[in-house]
Amino acid sequence: MKTSGKIALTLCTFLLSHLLLTAGEVSLLIKKRYVNFPISHTQERKRMTFQVDGEPDLSIVIRLAPDEAAYWVFKDVSALKGKTLKITYEGNDKGLSKIYQSDEIEGQANLYKEQNRPQFHFTSRRGWINDPNGLIYHEGEYHLFYQHNPFERDWENMHWGHAVSKDLVHWTELPDALFPDHTGTMFSGSTVIDYHNTAGFNRGKTPAMVAAFTAASSDRQVQGIAYSLDRGRTFTKYAKNPVIDSKEKWNSVDTRDPKVFWYAPSNHWVMVLNERDGHSIYTSANLKDWKYESHTTGFWECPELFELPVDGDPKHTKWVMYGASGTYMTGNFDGKVFTPETGKYCYTTGSIYAAQTFTNIPATDGRRIQIGWGRINHPGMPFNGMMMMPTELTLRTTKDGIRLVSVPVREAEVLFTPIRTWHSLSSDEANRQLAEFYTADCLRIQTTIKLSHATDAGFNLFGQRIISYDMNSTTLNGRFYSPQDPTSMELSADIYIDRTSIEVFIDGGLYSYSMERRPDNNNKEGFHFWGNRVEVKELEVYAVNSIW
Structure with missing residues (x-):
């Protein structure tokens, strides 16, 4: 009787949970918002496929944990409620029994409180992220799409993740927007609003948001489009994709990352x-x-092309073309041909890569706003990669000609509260004043240093060189940099320190760079100005508020 009772209880529990296990398969009648998956990097990636009510839905690779999970990832299935999701796995099927539904993701209680979670940079809840995609402003929202592997903290399974913001500072992560299909995984691209219904996707007075993306397979990279009529929440892929397949023309598989915009003159x-x-x-x-x-020629990946006024003069404009590495040219564009006049130059270096700018910014605003991917690791976390701070790009006339300038957007100021200010300090005095901030989680520091008896000087954080300026060789952190006054002995820096990253904007954004935060655990000096008789002319410290 006891054995029969156990069997009946087990069967009842089995049916009530709507979970049916067979060899390598599990079926779920979806009643919750999320399906949670255990991940272990001791496992090899194996193929997992999803079917919804018997129809193919998604195919990815995953390191499903058969035993203890290193961390958990999730799939948002809120759109599938009432439907049956069948999951087939080609690896060790022991982990299938650990998959479960919930209205919360595993680890929800600690979300955004994790030890290495950046506090003023966007990161996804789970998984790997890289290039920002489809940056656009529409109906009061800034849309940040991005390369996303929702099933692991390393690169694979490229989806388009999606987050929105009202202020470029506080972001709400939404369900993924584009998913791998038979043509390939979803590589980088852009979005536009088709106000004139040129593609025929609009519905009544609702203009379509159209995404242009690269579908990447082992054989080729082709360009496709998809449209959304619900403000980017869901997309329908164009039935006649791809719209461009140029592998044979270029004898290359490397054809990717479409940036699309409307050219009004033509x-x-x-x-x-x-x-x-x-x-x-x-x-x-x-x-x-x-x-x-x-x-x-001369660029690699993630193209950009946009027009900017020089020194804010709308009657004097130049076009800027750049690629993923942060090098750019300025010139003219007639709607078909970009004609370079100057370049190539570099306005930013370091961990930033594949930066993209927002389209559809209202004319009353008029800014060219950029977000770049931060190639920053987050040890021990169930996520990886981040977005750098949004910055405004402008063209400024300098002693060397017209140059691109990048500074954090004004909206970010709400995060930083000034708490200490000093003037005309020696380096030793400045170091003593900063001692109270050695253990700060996040911080912003603005400073101007003046060299005197030294030809080089700088600023460290626990042995990591944030600023290393060599006036004799005219280098800043190993890269050539010459101030606007070539005889100047001064250098100004605006330094943003998050838990895992550091961003530095030099001399009002004429040059910027970023790096992973890597203090030397054996170093005890904390914040440290160095250089013979260096004067710290200005020093201001700001407390930081979290965006979460």
Whole structure:
């Protein structure tokens, strides 16, 4: 009787949970918002496929934990409530029994409180992120799409993740927007609002948000489009994708990362596409049929092309073309051909990569706002990668000509509260004043240093060199940098220190760089100005508020 009772109880529990296990399969009648998956990096990646009510839905690879999980990831299934999700796994199927539904993700109680969670940079709740994609402003929201592997903290399974913000500072993560399909995984791209219904996707007075993306397979990288009628929450892929397949033209698999914008003077769409050794220009009347126009060599990945006024003068503008590495050219653009006039130059270095700018910023604002991927590790965390601070890009006339300038957006100021200010300190005095901040989790420091008897000077944090300025060789952290006054002995820096990263903006944004925060655990000096008889002319410290 006891054995029979146990069998009946087990069967009842089994049916009530709506979970059916067979060899390598599990089926869930979806009643909750999330399905949680245990992950272990001791396991090899194996194929996992999803079917919804018998129809193919998604295919990914995953390191499913058969025993103890290093961390958990999740799939948002809120759109599937009432449907049956069948999961098939080609690896050790012991881990299938650990998959479960919930209205919370595993670890929800500690979310955004983790030890190495950045406090004023966007990170995803779980998984790997890299390039920002589809940056656009629409109906009061800034949209941040991004390369996302929701199933692991390392790169794979490229989806488009999605987050929105009202102020560029506080972000709400939404369900993923684009998913891998039979054409490949979803590599980088851009979004536009098709106000004139050129593609025919609009519904009544609702303009479509159209995404242009790269579908990447082992054989080729092709360009597709998808449209959304619900403010980017869900997308429908165009049935006749791909809209560009140029592998044979370039004899290269490297054809990716479409940046699309409307060129009003000629009344057509422009796509800048990285192909083999540079950026190609394509044009289209309808976002579906594209014509190749021209090519500019010397760039790799993640193209950008936009117009900016010089020194704020709307009658004097230049076009800026750049690639993933932060090098750029300035010149002219006639809607089909970009003609470089100057460059290549570098305005930012370090951990930032694949930066993209927002489209559809209202004319009443007019700023060119950028977000870049931060190639920063977060040890021990169930997420990896981050977005750098949003910055405003401008063109400024300098002693060397017209240059691109990058400074944090004004909206970020709400996060930083000034708490200490000093003037005209020796380096030793400045170091003593900063001692109380040695254990600070996050901090912003603005400073101006003046060299005197030294040809080099700088600023460290527990042995890590944040600033290393060599006036004799005219280098800053190993890169050539010359102040606007070539005889100047001064250097100013605006330093943003988060839990895992450091961003530095030099001389009002004429040059910027970023790095992973890596203190020397054996170093006890904390914040430390160095250099013979260096004067710290200005020093201001700000407390930091969390965006979470």
